[in-house]
Amino acid sequence: MQRLFVVTIWSGGRACKKWKTTDKPELLPQGTGVRFIDFETKLSVEVIGTVSVEEYEQGMGFAEFEGESPGSIARAPDNVTFL
Numbered sequence: 009m010q011r012l013f014v015v016t017i018w019s020g021g022r023a024c025k026k027w028k029t030t031d032k033p034e035l036l037p038q039g040t041g042v043r044f045i046d047f048e049t050k051l052s053v054e055v056i057g058t059v060s061v062e063e064y065e066q067g068m069g070f071a072e073f074e075g076e077s078p079g080s081i082a083r084a085p086d087n088v089t090f091l
Contacts, residue, residue, distance in 0.1 A: 010066040015044060018058040027053060033061055 015033055016026040031046035041056035 012047075012064045013044070014062045014064070015042060015053075015055060015056050016060045016062070019061065027055075032063075 011030065011032075012034060013029045013031070014026055015029065017024050027044070028047040029044040030047060031045060033042035035041075036043055036056070037055065041054060042059055042061065043052065043054045045051070046053050
């Protein structure tokens with residue numbers, strides 16, 4: 009079963025940028041971010057700061073990301089609550 013991970017960096021309660029990856033992002037040694045291979049560019053990316061990682065399985069949410077470019081503005085998922 010194919011999995012898709014969406015990594016989003018947040019600032020001021022708003023999504024700034026999102027990336028897609030098929031491999032589970034790994035936590036950086038300092039615990040301040042994650043490292044992963046970007047699905048679109050195949051480049052290694054390290055994101056430091058307020059980061060969320062969402063996991064989708066084939067057939068569950070994949071359609072939401074069709075046609076979105078890596079640089080498009082991310083929207084908060086339905087299961088995120090801001091404090």
